[in-house]
Amino acid sequence: MIPPRIVDLFAGAGGWEEGLRALDYTAVGIELDSLACATARAAGHERLEADIATLDPAGFAPVSGLIGSPPCQAYSIAGKKLGRVDEAEVVACAKELAAGEDNRAERLAACGDERSLLTVEPLRWALVLRPRWIALEQVPAVLGLWELFAELLGPHGYRCDTGILSAERYGVPQVRKRAFLVASLDGEVKLPQPTHRSFHPRRHSVPAAEVDLPEWVSMAEALGWGEEPATLRSNHTSSGRIPGGAPRSLDRPSFTLIGSSYTWRIEKGVREEEVRPRPGWARRRPATTVLGEPRIFGPGSWPRNGHPAHKVRRETVRVTVEQASVLQGFRHDHPWQGPRTARFRQIGNAVCPPVARAVLAEAMRPSVERGRG
Ligand SMILES: C[S@@+](CC[C@H](N)C(=O)[O-])C[C@H]1O[C@@H](n2cnc3c(N)ncnc32)[C@H](O)[C@@H]1O
Incomplete structure (x- = not known):
C-alpha cells in the first residue's frame, strides 16, 4: 500500500502540521516565504x-489529504477587504474550475488585489488530485466561499461541512474565529465538537450544552501570571516619603520594614499594571486575536476599529515572541526564525495547532475508518 501523502498549501511556519504531528502524520508543505520555510x-x-499558483498539482499525485490556508490579507479586517471587491471574479473562477475550465489568468487581470485569486488554489488542487480528505481555513469573511466550494465539490463525490470555529473552544488561550471547511470522499464528515x-x-x-466542558483558558493562566494579583502600596519607605505611594507586586521582596510600615496597604487585584504591564482583563478572559505583532489589544480596543488611542494604550499588553507563541497554541520554545517582525508575522498567520489537530482528526476520520487514511 502507498503510504498516505498529505500536501499543505500556503503552509507558512506549520500550524496545521503541528496539529498533524500530534496525530502522527506528516505533510509536505508548499510556501513562498523563505523565513516561514526556515521555521518549518x-x-x-x-x-x-x-509559488503555488504556478505549480501543476498533477506532479504531486497521489495525495491522500489536502490542507490549505490561503493568505487572508485581501479578506481580513486588517486589510482593505479587496477580496470582497474581487469576490465576483473569485466566485466565477471557482465555478469555472469545477466545470473543468482554468481561466485564472483572465480573472486575475480583473482583480484589484493579486492575492484574491489565491483562495481558489485549494479547489484547483483538490479537483486535480482528488485527495480522500480536505481541510481549509481562512478568516470568517471567507465562509461564503467555503460554502460555495462545498457545493462545487459535491458533484465530485465529496461530502463537506463548513463553519466558524473559535480557538478558545479548543483550549487555546485566545479568542480567534476562523472559517473552516472539511471534506471527505469516504463518508459523512463534520467539524469537531x-x-x-x-x-x-x-x-x-x-x-x-457547555456545563460539562472545562472553562476556556485565560491569557494570564497560559502565560503563568499566577492568581489574582495583589500589590503592596506604601506612602513612606526607608528611602523617604513617596508622593502618591509606591506599588510593589507581592511576588517580589517587600520594601525594607520601617517604623511606619503599619501604614502600608495591600491592594487586591487592581493596580498591578503599575508594577508590570499586565492588565486585569488578561485574567478574566482568553487573549484577543493575536495579529502578527507584539501587541495584544485590550477587549474592544482594536485601534483600527476607531477606538481612542488612550484606551488602546491602557489596555494593550506587549508580549514577547515566546508569549505570542503560547497564545497561538504553540510551545513557548517553538523555533521561530528570522527577525523579530518576521517571527511575529509567522505566529499571527498560523493556524492554532490544537484547533488544527481537532479539525484534521475529523477530516480524516471517514478515510481512517475505511483504512484509506
Ligand atoms: C495564512 S498564512 C498560512 C499559515 C499556515 N497555514 C500556518 O499554519 O502557519 C498564508 C501563507 O501563504 C503564503 N503565500 C502567499 N502567497 C503564496 C503563494 N503564491 N505561494 C505559496 N505561498 C504563498 C504566505 O507567505 C503565508 O505564509
Missing part, C-alpha cells in the same frame, strides 16, 4: 519553497 524546517516539517466552554464578555451563566 527547524521544527522538523518538510517544505517546498514555491468543542472541548472547552465558549467565551462571551457579557455572559455570566454557562449555557446548558
